[in-house]
Amino acid sequence: MTVLDLAAAGAVGVPEVGGKAASLARLLRAGFAVPHGFVIPAGVYRQAAVALGLDRPSAGRPEEARRRLLAIDLPAAVIEGVGRAVDDLLEGAGSEYVAVRSSAVGEDGAGASAGAAGGMAVLVQRFVDAEVSGVMFTGDPTVIEGSWGVGELLVSGRVAPDSWRTDDSGILARRAGRKITRSDRRDGRLVTGPVAAAEQAAWCLADSRVQSLHVVGRKVSSVLGGARDIEWVLADGTT
Structure with missing residues (x-):
């Protein structure tokens, strides 16, 4: 599971899609005018963290953890899944731009990403040119x-x-x-x-x-x- 349609994200739960995406999914299904999008679940982050040995709580160095995470190559399945999701999202949208937002699994998403593998989901939505x-x-x-x-x-x-x-x-x-x-x-x-x-x-x-x-x-x-x-x-x- 590398990419989830936003409308389906609420059924997966906060531990995978984060609080922001889960709430927006509920509102979208309830008929509110929420820009369509997709979610890269926190499991993608957790897999990368485990591979780097960053899956255990630590009082260590968050900047070092961040540097190591940014330096790795994403799995091909993630790249392909995100590429397809972006193409589908922009089809008929009238714009080639998206908004990329964090969706924290816990209250303190930044703190979680620096230590344990709680992780952060990523929310991608159609960009709205607001008046x-x-x-x-x-x-x-x-x-x-x-x-x-x-x-x-x-x-x-x-x-x-x-x-x-x-x-x-x-x-x-x-x-x-x-x-x-x-x-x-x-x-x-x-x-x-x-x-x-x-x-x-x-x-x-x-x-x-x-x-x-x-x-x-x-x-x-x-x-x-x-x-x-x-x-x-x-x-x-x-x-």
């Missing part, structure tokens, strides 16, 4: 944050987003951000540039969109069984 990106924390109240372009600047804390607090009655409070830069895909790479003055002064989401995101957040929380941190994008007029 607006953001995060949503579905507590009580819900907090929604957003900014222009692809979300790399927001999640890294390099841009101050617009923010809203919502509950089932509507928008409770709002705070304008300082949206002076944005990232967008240009010629196969993410390029950071200035935001036009008119967009700096404008809210990145209309109130109706904020309220619809709140409803989506509530539904996600219901499916996954509790409050969640959610990454979202607005592209082609759809979140």
Whole structure:
């Protein structure tokens, strides 16, 4: 098992696909607008770690373990499986780009990869050229944050987003951000540039969109069984 379709990943379980991929698989099967993708399960990592003698907990040197892992050749079956999966994923997608994301098996994926063979799954999804990106924390109240372009600047804390607090009655409070830069895909790479003055002064989401995101957040929380941190994008007029 070298590659799993994302829709099937939830049935395999967190120990193989990680928490992020398992949750997205559940949402995809429930009908949410999740970009399609595939997962390289953590077993691929564990096999490599065992072969290098990195399968036992150690207080040793994580950078050395990382260097040794990066230096090995991937098995031909993994290369072939990933190649086929990428071809299938991009067929009819209208874009040749993908997003590659980690999906940790444990809370501390980085720590696990440095010592024992708990490992890390890899999630590959269709890349979405976002008009607006953001995060949503579905507590009580819900907090929604957003900014222009692809979300790399927001999640890294390099841009101050617009923010809203919502509950089932509507928008409770709002705070304008300082949206002076944005990232967008240009010629196969993410390029950071200035935001036009008119967009700096404008809210990145209309109130109706904020309220619809709140409803989506509530539904996600219901499916996954509790409050969640959610990454979202607005592209082609759809979140």
